[in-house]
Amino acid sequence: MSRRPTPxxxxxxxxNRSWRSAGRWPALLVTFVVVSACTATAPPSPAPVxxxxxxxxILVPFTESxxxxxxxxxxxxxxxxxxxxxxxxxxxxxxxxxxxxxxxxDATINQVRIKQFLDQDHVELLFGGAxxxxxxxxxxxxxASKLVYIDTNASANALARTTAGCAPSCKSTFVFxxxxxxxxxxxxxGEWAAxxxxxxxxxVNADDAFGTESAAAFIEGLAxxxxxxxxxxxxxxxxxxxxxxxxxxVKAQPTKNVFAAFITDDxxxxxxxWDAAGMRTAGYTLAGPGPLADAQVLNSTKQAxxxxxxxxxxxxxxxxxxxxxxxxxxxxxxKDDVTxxxxxPDGYAVEMWDAMQMLEAALTATKGDTKNTDALIAALEKVxxxxxxxxxxxxxxxxxxxxxxxxxxxxxxxxxxxxxxxxKVRSVKDPGQ
Numbered sequence: 001m002s003r004r005p006t007p008x009x010x011x012x013x014x015x016n017r018s019w020r021s022a023g024r025w026p027a028l029l030v031t032f033v034v035v036s037a038c039t040a041t042a043p044p045s046p047a048p049v050x051x052x053x054x055x056x057x058i059l060v061p062f063t064e065s066x067x068x069x070x071x072x073x074x075x076x077x078x079x080x081x082x083x084x085x086x087x088x089x090x091x092x093x094x095x096x097x098x099x100x101x102x103x104x105x106d107a108t109i110n111q112v113r114i115k116q117f118l119d120q121d122h123v124e125l126l127f128g129g130a131x132x133x134x135x136x137x138x139x140x141x142x143x144a145s146k147l148v149y150i151d152t153n154a155s156a157n158a159l160a161r162t163t164a165g166c167a168p169s170c171k172s173t174f175v176f177x178x179x180x181x182x183x184x185x186x187x188x189x190g191e192w193a194a195x196x197x198x199x200x201x202x203x204v205n206a207d208d209a210f211g212t213e214s215a216a217a218f219i220e221g222l223a224x225x226x227x228x229x230x231x232x233x234x235x236x237x238x239x240x241x242x243x244x245x246x247x248x249x250v251k252a253q254p255t256k257n258v259f260a261a262f263i264t265d266d267x268x269x270x271x272x273x274w275d276a277a278g279m280r281t282a283g284y285t286l287a288g289p290g291p292l293a294d295a296q297v298l299n300s301t302k303q304a305x306x307x308x309x310x311x312x313x314x315x316x317x318x319x320x321x322x323x324x325x326x327x328x329x330x331x332x333x334x335k336d337d338v339t340x341x342x343x344x345p346d347g348y349a350v351e352m353w354d355a356m357q358m359l360e361a362a363l364t365a366t367k368g369d370t371k372n373t374d375a376l377i378a379a380l381e382k383v384x385x386x387x388x389x390x391x392x393x394x395x396x397x398x399x400x401x402x403x404x405x406x407x408x409x410x411x412x413x414x415x416x417x418x419x420x421x422x423x424k425v426r427s428v429k430d431p432g433q
Contacts (some may be wrong), residue, residue, distance in 0.1 A: 051093050051368050051369065052094075053093075053094040053095065053096045054090070054093050054094065054095045054096070054124055054125070054363075054368070054370060055095075055096045055098055055121055055122060055123040055124055055125075056095065056096070056097055056098065056123060056124070056125045056126070056127055056359075057098050057100065057114070057117030057118075057121060057123035057125070057126050057127070057128075058075075058076070058079065058097055058098065058099050058100070058126075058127040058128045058152075059099075059100050059101075059102045059110065059113060059114060059117075059126070059127075059128035059129060059134055059138060060072030060075050060076065060099070060101075060102050060128045060129075060130050060152070060153070061101060061102040061103070061104065061130050061131075062075075062076045062099065062101060063101050066101055066102065066103070066104075067104045067105065067238055067264075067265075068104055068130050068131065068238075068263070068264050068265075070264050070294075070296040070346075070348070071130040071153055071263075071264065071348045072101070072102060072128075072130055074296075074345070074346050074348040074349045074352075075128070075130075075152055075153065075348050075349065075351065075352035076099060076352075077330070077333070077334055077343075077349060078330075078345065078348075078349035078350070078352040078353045078356070079097055079127075079352050079355075079356060080097065081329060081330060081333050081334075082352075082353055082356040082357075083095055083097060083356070084333075085329065086360070090356075090359060090360045090363050090368075091360055091363035091364040091366075091367070091368045092367075092368055093363060093368035098117065098121045098123055100113040100114075100116065100117065101113070102128065102129070102130055102131065102134050103134075104130075104131045104133070104134075104238065107133055107134075107137065110133070110134050110137050111137060114126075114137060114138065114141050118141070118145060123147075124147065124370045124371075125147060125148050125149070125150070125359070125370060126138050126141065126142055126147055126148070126149040126150070127149070127150050127152050127352075127355060128151075128152055128153075129149075129151050129152065129153060129154040130152075130153045130154065131153075131154060132154045132155075132156040132208070132209040132210065134154070135151050135153075135154030135156060135159060135169075136156070136158075136159075136168065136169045138151070139151075139159060139169055139172055139175050140169075142172060142174040142175055143172045143173075143174055143175075146174065146373055147174060147373070148174050148175075148176065148370075148373065148376055148377065148380065149172075149174060149175050149176070150175075150176045150177065150178055150355045150358065150359065151175065151176070151177040151178070151179055152177075152178055152179055152351050152352050152355045153179045153348060153351055154179065154209075155179060155180060155181050155182040155184075155185065155209075155210055155213070155214075155289075156168075156169065156181070156182065156209045156210075156213065157181050157182055157183050157213050157430070157432065158170055158171075159171060159175060159177060159181075160177060160181055160398040160399060160400040160430045160432045161398065161430070161432030161433070162432070162433060168209075171398060171399065171432065173377060174373070174377070175399060176358065176380050176394065176399040176400075177399060177400050177401065178351050178352070178354040178355035178358055178401060179351040179354075179401075180312075180313055180400075180401060180403070180405070180428075180430075181213075181400055181430045181432075182209070182210060182213030182214045182217055182289070183213065183217040183220075183430055183431065184313075184400070184401075184403075184405065184428050184429070184430055185214060185217070185289040185290055185311055185312060185313075185405070186213075186214040186215070186217035186218040186221065186259075186261070186288075186289045186311065187217040187218065187220055187221040188221060188311055188405045188407075188425040188428055189218060189221060189259075189287060189288075189289070189309075189310070189311035189405075189407060190217065190218040190219060190220060190221020190222040190223075190224070190225075190227065190259075191221040191222070191224050191225050191425075192221075192311070192407050192423060192425065193221075193222065193225075193227065193257070193287065193309075194221070194222045194223075194224070194225030194226055194227030195225045198227070198257050198285070199222070199225075199226060199227040199228065200227065200228060200230050200255050200257060201218070201219075201222060201227065201228075201229055201230065201255060201257045201258065201259045201287075202229070202230055202231045202232070202233075202250060202253055202255040202257070202258050202259070203215045203218065203219060203229045203231070203232045203233070203258075203259045203260075204232070204233045204234070204235065204246070204250060204258065204259070204260050204261075204270075205232075205233075205234055205235070205259075205260065205261035205262070206234070206235055206236075206237035206261060206262050206263070206266055207234040207235060207236050207237060208237040210261065210263065210289075210291075211234065211235075211237065211261040211262065212234070214261035214288075214289045215232065215259065215261050218259050218261075218289075229259075230253070230254075230255040231253055231255065233246075233249060233250070235262075235266075237262075237266060238265070238266065240269075241266070241269065243269040243270055243272065243273035244273045244276065244277065246270065246273065247270070247273040247274055247276075247277045247279065248277070250279075250284075251277060251279065251282070251284070256283050256284050256285065257284075257285050257287070258279075258284055258285065258286050258287070259286075259287050259288055260286060260287075260288045260292060261288055261289055261292065262288070262291075262292055263291040263292070263294075264291070264294075264296065264297070267291065267292050267293070267294075267297045268297055268300045268301055270292075271286075271292075271293075271297065271301040271304050271305055271308070272300075272301055272304060274286060274304065275301070275303075275304030280306075280307060285307070285309070286307070286308045286309070287308065287309040287310065288308070288309075288310055289310060289311060289312065290310045290311060290312025290313075290314075290347050290408075290419075291312075291347065292308065292310050293305055293308045293310045293408075293410050293419060294346050294347050294348070295344060295345075295346035295347070296346060298410065298417040302417070303412075303417075305410045305417060306410050306411065306412065306417070307409065307410060308409070308410045309407065309408065309409050309410075309422065310407075310408050310410075310419065311405050311406065311407050311408070311425075312347055312405065312406060312408065312419070313350075313387075313389045313390075313401070313403045313404060313405050313406065313428075314347055314350045314387075314388055314389035314406070315389075315406055315408050315418070315419045315420070315421055316344055316345070316418055316419070317408075317413075317418055317419065317420055317421050318388065318389055318390065318406070318421065320386075320388070320390065322386045322387065322388050323388040323389070326345065326350075326353060326388040327344060327345060327388070330343065330344065330345040330349065331343060331344060345388075350387070350388055350389060353387070353388060354385075354387050354388075354389075354392055354401070357385045357387065357392070358380060358383050358385070358394065359380075361379070361383045361384075361385055362376055362379035362380045362383060363376075363379075365379035365382070366379050380394060380399070381394055381396040381399070382394070382396075387403065389403060389404065389406075390403065390404045391403065391404065391427075395429050395430070397432075397433055398429070398430050398432045398433070400429065400430040400432070401429075402427055402428070402429040403427070403428060404424050404425065404426050404427065404428065405424070405425045405428045406419075406421050406422075406423070406424050406425075407421070407422045407423040407424070407425070408420060408421055408422060409422050
């Protein structure tokens with residue numbers, strides 16, 4: 001299990017006379033009307049209403065005891081840093097970030113904490129949702145409360161799509177996402193792999209929304225380019241699985257190319273067992289969505305991860321001024337708890353950074369106003385910014401990002417492991433309507 005740097009934050013966790021001569025009356029009346037019209041002043045314009053601090057409720061797992069705290073701790077660092085660099089304000093309006101710890105085990109805890117955002121903190125916007133269950137709750141709260149919610153990590157496809165009976169969830173006018181959907185991360189990789197001669201894959205995934213949707217999207221992409229899944233296996237998520245046994249089952253089947261969809265601790269366990277079983281030496285290749293080889297996973301698995309190919313809308317190796325500035329500022333602001341060295345950002349940090357950029361662009365259009373929800377939604381639908389990952393825009397049909405997806409390979413560069421860019425799939429958007 002990886003050691004997570006502890007986030008630090010300065011953000012908030014509220015006389016009448018009668019006229020006797022009829023002959024003079026018309027002239028005097030005209031004179032009076034003209035003079036009155038010329039000298040009367042228009043009523044003063046109402047003074048603009050001062051906008052108080054904008055409170056944003058952010059639900060992510062960030063304490064050391066929380067499952068998937070890698071995600072929340074990284075996103076908290078990104079949000080805090082973005083706001084700090086902006087002087088504590090977005091589009092001229094002071095902003096307070098109010099955090100609550102997300103639970104991946106008990107939905108009632110998340111319900112209580114979301115209710116606290118509304119009833120005690122009086123937030124005007126909602127962010128977060130590291131896991132799909134929390135994101136669904138935030139989505140339902142946004143719909144019921146008529147507040148805008150920006151999903152900063154959960155990749156569940158349903159959040160951007162029309163589904164029958166809104167089951168397990170469905171898109172909402174009030175919901176946007178800065179994070180890619182499961183489909184956006186994995187379908188392009190399937191197409192790319194098959195086009196590059198890697199047509200047959202054995203698929204293994206976590207038995208949750210992220211894992212099953214990622215696997216299905218990858219298989220869909222394979223099929224579009226003449227590839228196929230030769231077999232499939234599912235593993236209960238966050239269960240402390242017997243990873244050597246999982247890998248033994250993979251090794252017992254003949255297909256050498258493997259697609260795996262796991263995150264955080266599960267990804268670390270899978271890759272560690274993969275390396276211990278000598279899979280790379282035996283000729284097996286490993287691919288998956290970006291979180292399989294995110295920075296914290298690489299910190300834990302080290303050289304065991306070399307050669308893994310993933311797809312994601314960002315890498316530290318994206319060669320743009322925006323990305324260089326983002327990485328440099330992040331490293332200046334944070335240090336790794338274990339090594340004391342500057343801490344590089346990861347994919348989770350970029351998702352939150354993009355959310356902050358989205359919001360700032362929209363607030364600029366609304367002059368900081370969030371009370372007019374229709375205007376804020378319209379402004380968010382028109383967002384187009386330069387993300388650290390490249391061009392980033394919002395699809396008005398799904399409220400999901402339209403962004404480039406990079407095919408990456410874990411390599412050693414300058415003595416550290418990085419997700420080196422192998423190829424790029426341009427302007428990927430979720431197919432939902």
